[in-house]
Amino acid sequence: MVHQLPETMKQAVITGPTTFEVKTVARPKLESEDEVILRTASSGICSGDLMEWYLQKKVGTVLGHEAVGYAVEVGSSVSHIERGQLVFVHHHAPCMNCRYCWLRQYVQCETWKRTKIDPGGMAEFIRVPGENVLHDTFDISDLSPEVGIFIEPLACCVKCLYLIDVSETDLGIVIGCGIMGLLNILTAKALGTPEVWAVEPDPIRAEKARLMGADKVLHPDEMREIAASKGFGGADYVVVGPGFPPVIQQATTFVRGGGAVLLFTPTPTGERTSLDLGDLYFREVRLLPSYSCGPTDTRKAYDLLRSRQVDPRPIITHRFELDQIQDAYNTAKRGGAALKVVVHFPGQ
Numbered sequence: 001m002v003h004q005l006p007e008t009m010k011q012a013v014i015t016g017p018t019t020f021e022v023k024t025v026a027r028p029k030l031e032s033e034d035e036v037i038l039r040t041a042s043s044g045i046c047s048g049d050l051m052e053w054y055l056q057k058k059v060g061t062v063l064g065h066e067a068v069g070y071a072v073e074v075g076s077s078v079s080h081i082e083r084g085q086l087v088f089v090h091h092h093a094p095c096m097n098c099r100y101c102w103l104r105q106y107v108q109c110e111t112w113k114r115t116k117i118d119p120g121g122m123a124e125f126i127r128v129p130g131e132n133v134l135h136d137t138f139d140i141s142d143l144s145p146e147v148g149i150f151i152e153p154l155a156c157c158v159k160c161l162y163l164i165d166v167s168e169t170d171l172g173i174v175i176g177c178g179i180m181g182l183l184n185i186l187t188a189k190a191l192g193t194p195e196v197w198a199v200e201p202d203p204i205r206a207e208k209a210r211l212m213g214a215d216k217v218l219h220p221d222e223m224r225e226i227a228a229s230k231g232f233g234g235a236d237y238v239v240v241g242p243g244f245p246p247v248i249q250q251a252t253t254f255v256r257g258g259g260a261v262l263l264f265t266p267t268p269t270g271e272r273t274s275l276d277l278g279d280l281y282f283r284e285v286r287l288l289p290s291y292s293c294g295p296t297d298t299r300k301a302y303d304l305l306r307s308r309q310v311d312p313r314p315i316i317t318h319r320f321e322l323d324q325i326q327d328a329y330n331t332a333k334r335g336g337a338a339l340k341v342v343v344h345f346p347g348q
Contacts (some may be wrong), residue, residue, distance in 0.1 A: 005027065005028060005037075005039075005073070005125075007027055007071060008024050008025065008026055008027055009024070009025065009026075009027045009123060009125045009329035010022050010023070010024055010025075010122035010123070010124050010322055010323070011023060011025055011062050011119055011120070011122060011123035011124070011322075012063045012064070012120075012122035012259040012322060012325040013060065013061070013062055013063075014055055014058050014059050014060065014061055014062070014063055015060075016055075016056075016059060017052035017053070017055045017056040017059070017061065018052060018055070018329070018333070019326070020063060020122075020325045020326050020329055022262060022275050022322060022323055022325055025119075027124075027125045028118050028119065028125055028126070028127035029073075029127070030073055030075055030127070031127070031129075032075060032130055033075035033076045033077040033078075034075050034077045034078060034130030034133060034134070035075045035078075035127060035128060035129055035130055035133060036071055036073065036074050036075065036078060036087070036127075036128045036133050036137065037071070037072050037073035037074075037125060037126070037128070038067075038069030038070060038071055038072065038087055038089065038125065038126045038128060038193070039070045039072045039121060039124065039125055039325055039345070039347075040067055040068075040069040040121065040124055040125065040126055040345045041068050041069050041070060041086065041145035041148075041344075041347070042067070042068055042145035042146055042148070042149050042342055042343065042344050042345065043064045043066055043067040043068075043121040043149060043342070043343045043344055043345075044064075044066035044067075044121075044149040044150070044153070044340060044341070044342050045063075045064075045066075045328060045329060045332045045340075045341045045342075045343070046064075046065065046066055046153065047178055047180050047265075048265075049063060049064075049122065049329070049332070049340055050329075050332060051243075051268075052334050053268045061119070061120060062119040062120030062122055062123055063120060063121070063122040063329075064121025064122035064123075065091040065117075065120065065121050065152065066121060066150075066152050066153060067089060067120075067121030067122075067126060067149065067150045068086060068087065068088050068089070068119060068140065068145050068148035068149055068151075068171055069086070069087060069089070069090075069099065069118075069125075069126055069345075070085065070086055070087070070133075071083050071084060071085050071087050071124075072343060074115065075130075075133075078133055079135065080138065080139070080299060081137065081138075081139060082139070085139045085141050086139070086140050086141045086145065086148060087128075087137060087138065087139060087140065088137065088138055088140045088142065088148055088151050088152075088298065088302070089117060089126065089128050089132060089136070089137045090132065090136035090152060090293075090294075090298055091115075091116055091117050091120075091121070091132075091152075091253065092107075092112045092113070092116065092132075092292070093108055093111070093115045093131050093132040093134070093135040093136040093137075093295070094106040094109040094111055094112040094116050094136075094138075094295065095110075095111035095112075095131075095135075096135055096295075098110070098111075099113075101294075102182070104294065104296055106293075106294025106295065107291050107292050107293075111120075111131060112294070115129060115131050116129075116131055116132075117129070117132060119182075122322065122325060122343060124322070124345055124346070126292065128163075129176070129201070129322065130236075130242045135295055136294070136295045136298055138299075138302075139213070140302060140306075142306055143302075143305060143306060145344075146276075146313065146316060146342060147305055147312065147313065148305075149342060150183070150301070150305060150310075150312040151298055151301045151302050151305065152263055152293065152298065152301075153179070153183055153187075154183055154187065154301035154304065154305065154310060154312070154332040155293035155294075155297035155298040155300065156180070156264075156292060156293045156297070157180070157183045157184045157186075157187035157301075158187060158191070158224060158293065158297045158300045158301050158304070159290055159292075159294070159297040160184070160239065160262050160264055160290035161184070161187055161188060161191055161193075161236075161237075161239075161262070162191075162297075163260070163262060163288045163290055164236070164237055164260050164262070164288070166188070166191040166192050166193055167191075167192050168236075168240070169192070169193045169194075169236040169237060170193075170194060170195060170236060171193070171194075171195045171196075171197065171235045172188045172193040172195070172196045172197070172235055172236060172237050172238070172239065173196070173197045173199060173223075173235040173237070173238045173239070173251075173254055173255075174188065174196060174197070174198050174199070174209075174214070174238075174239045174241065175199045175200075175220075175238060175239065175240050175241055175247060175250075175251055175254075176199070176200065176240070176241025176242045176247075177198050177199075177200035177202070177205040177206060177208060177214075177217075178205065178335065178339065179243075179315060179339050179340050180241055180264065180265075181198070181200070181205075181209070181239075181241045182205075182208060182209060182212050182315055182339065183310075183312065183315070184239045184241070184264070185198060185209060185212050185213055186212055186213060186215050186310045186311075186312070187304070187310065188239075189213050190304055190309040190310050193236075195215045195216075196213070196214055196215055196230045197214060197215060197216045197217070197218060197223075197235070198210075198214035198216070198217045198218070198220075199217075199218050199220055199223045200217065200219075200334070201219055201220055202336060205334055205335075205336070205339075206219075206339045208315075208339065210245055211314065212314070212315070220250070223254065224253075225251065228253075229255050232241065233256055234254065234255050234256030234257070234259060234260050235254055235255050235256060236255075236256060236260070237255065237259055237260045237261070237262055238251045238254050238255050238259075238260075238261050238262065239262045239264050240261060240263055240264055240265070241264055241265055242265060243265035243266050243267045243268075244267065245267060245271065245272070245273035248261070248263065248267075248273050248275075249273065249275060251258075251283060252276075252279070252280060252287075255285055257272075257283040257284060257285070258283070258284050258288040259285060259286070260285070260287075260288050261286070261287050261288070262286060262288050262290055263265075263287060263288065263289040263290065264290055266289075271318060275287075277308055292329065312340070314343055315335060315339050315340045316339070316340045317338055317339045317340060317341070318331050318332075318338055318340075318341045318342070319341075319342050319343075319344055320341065320342070320343050320344070321343065321344060322343055322345060324343075325343065328341050328343055329341075
């Protein structure tokens with residue numbers, strides 16, 4: 001028996017850089033036969049959703065891009081998704097035919113930049129446009145919704161670490177042990193870095209980094225002392241989580257000659273970071289920004305999750321319902337013991 005879908009739904013709209021409102025609107029419907037409608041199962045709050053300068057630009061839109069849901073309507077031309085399957089959807093999808101896509105630089109693809117899901121992950125139903133369905137939407141029925149929401153953030157870590165040859169590394173350092181820092185630790189270990197250090201001032205998050213497999217967990221002051229000592233040769237790479245100029249500057253002193261500083265989080269647009277380019281030049285230190293992810297990254301993340309090479313479940317600290325979206329955001333914003341905040345939808 002096929003149940004009639006409701007004509008309306010709830011969604012969480014960004015009303016300010018720190019405020020959200022749950023509104024009732026018309027449910028999205030298929031607009032073409034290459035689309036899919038998902039009934040949202042779970043959606044995560046991304047650390048990027050906590051940057052006020054970024055959310056200011058998103059006012060009026062629907063929060064959320066770490067979403068998974070059950071396919072409730074499938075267009076007749078869609079062959080790889082079936083009704084009832086738990087589905088991962090990336091909020092952007094590339095064309096797969098341009099120069100950027102051939103180079104796996106998906107986020108530079110004009111189609112990737114233009115595509116989006118309707119209306120966003122913090123809504124009871126999501127319309128997935130055909131381009132997204134074709135290139136970065138797939139069945140994940142062998143995962144639970146809570147694990148499935150980690151595909152997109154974990155894929156961002158995969159992309160970041162694949163900017164270097166992880167198989168040739170001996171030591172990696174991850175600065176900042178919020179949700180993404182912890183995922184970077186797990187990813188670095190899964191991809192083959194034998195020793196991973198974590199740098200984190202908060203004692204609760206430092207302990208979590210230890211539990212997630214960091215071989216050494218250091219306060220920033222301790223790391224600075226080690227970096228200044230003669231016996232420290234430097235890390236092969238440093239993943240910089242906090243998007244703050246002083247942290248980026250400091251990270252360049254933690255890396256060896258020929259190593260890489262991986263910029264995982266942006267600074268606010270227009271904010272300048274002062275760097276000694278002469279020092280970086282002669283030491284041949286690479287600065288490599290890493291923004292979002294694409295289809296090859298999401299598939300690798302999915303493989304890491306279903307094989308249990310990465311188990312993100314211990315990182316989940318708080319669960320809310322959509323009507324509690326403001327409390328959910330405020331909790332994530334507090335930091336400290338609050339790591340991954342997940343919003344569950346009816347039936348989960």
